[in-house]
Amino acid sequence: MKSAAKAQQADDSAETGAQQIRDAIREAIVERRLSPGTKLSESDVGNLFNVSRTLARAALQALSYEGLVSVEKNRGAFVAYPSPDEARQIFSARRLVEPGILREAAARITPGDIAHLRQLLLEEGRLMSERGQTARRAEIKASGDFHLTLAAISGNAIMQRFMEELVARSSLVIALYGQSTASSCGHSEHGDIISAIEVKELDRACQLMLHHIAHIEADLDLRERKSLGLKEAFEL
Template identity: 60%
Template sequence: MVMSNLKNLNLDANQEDRAKAIRDSLRDAIVDRRLAPGAKLSEAEVGSLYDVSRTVARHALQMLTFEGLVTSERNKGAFVSNPSPEEARQIFTSRRLIEAGLIEEAAHRMQPDDFAAFRQQLSKEAGLKANHGAKARREEIKASGDFHLMLTDVAGNEILKKFMDELIARSSLVIALYGRTGTSSCGNDDHSDILDAMEAGDVARATQMMLRHIDHIEADLDLRSVDSLTLKEALLQ
C-alpha cells in the first residue's frame, strides 16, 4: 500500500529490501527520540552511513514521509516531523469532536461478529504491552490506533474514515514523539471499558468514556523540547 503512493525509483529487490531496513532503523531512532523533531536527514549522509546509493536513501526517506514521521521541504531536504504544541492540541480536539459522534454511529451498527473482532484486537493490545523496545512500542501504538480505526470501519462512513485515518496517523506520531510513558497511552482497560459500554447498549457511557480516554492520551504528552543527537550519533546508539 505504501509503495503505490511513492515515486517509482526503479529499485531492484535487493535495493528495496535495503531501503526498508534503513526506514526501520531511522524509524526506531525517531520513535526512541534519539532523533528529535526537526532533525535534518540528509540523503547523502543516510547513504554514507548505510553504504547505499542516494537513490536507496531517498526511497527510505520517502517511506518515512508517507508514514508522517518525516517531512520534505523543497530545496531544503528531509526533516523529522515536528508537530507544534498547538497542532497537537488541535489534533486531539478534532478527535473529541469526531469520535463522540463515531461511537454513536458505530454502536447502532455493531454485530456479534464485530464485538468478537474487537475482543481479539484487545487481546493483541494486551500481549504487546508486555513487550519492550522501539519495535514493540511502534506495534503497540499502531494496535491501539487500529482500535479507533475499527470503530470507523463499523460506522461505515467513507468520508469520516478518511478524516480518521489522518487523525490517527498524526496523533500516533505525536504520541511516539512526546508520550511521557513510552507507550501509546491508549490503555487496554480504556478500550475494554468503551467496548463493554457499547455491548451493553449504553451509548452515552461509551461516548463519555471515549472522551475521557482521549483526555488521558493528551494528558500523557510532554511537548517540551529535547536535545537531539546528530544522525550518526543516533544510529550508533
C-alpha cells in the first residue's frame, strides 16, 4: 500500500478526488521523489491516477497556488524550481513567522502536546539512524512535521496552513540547493526547542528557533544554476 495510485481512504473532509491527487503529488514533491523542474503534464497525471484530465488539472492548479508547481500558460505545469531569491524569501518568511508561532504555541501547549512532540522526535531520530531511500524520505517528512505540529498547537489554522506551505517549499529549496547529504533539519535542535518551551523560557526558545532556521539556510548554496538544461542535463 505504498504505490502512487492508492490513497483510497475516503476522508470525509476531502471534498473531492482532486484533493487526494493534490496531496499525493505534494507528498511526492516534499519527499523529493519528484525533482524540481519535472514536467507534470495533465494527461500524464490523469493517467497515473486513473482520473480524467479535469481532476489532474484541478490538482495541479491547487499546487500552483501553494507554490509547489508552476504552471506556464499553454506550456504546462512543472514542479517548482525556486530561484535563489525565492529561496531567500521562503526562509525570510520562516524567520518572520516561526518565532511568533512558537510563542503562541507555548502559551497553549499541554503536557499531551509535549509528549506528542517528543514522540515525533523519537521517530525522527530512529529514521535518522536507518539506511535507505525510504527512511530518508520519511525522515524529511518527520523533520517538517515538527514545525507543522508546533503550528497546529498554536491553534491558529491560518498560520498552520501558511507553515505547511513554507515547509513544503523549503523542502524544494533544500532539494535544489542543499549541500550536505544530511537531511533538512538538525535533529538535536528540535529537542532543544521543546525543552526550552517546556521550562517556559520563551525568549530562548525563539532564539533557538531562529538559530535552527539559520542553520538550515547555512547549508544551502544559493547560487544561480544556469538552468543547466543545455547539455549537462543529459550527462547524468
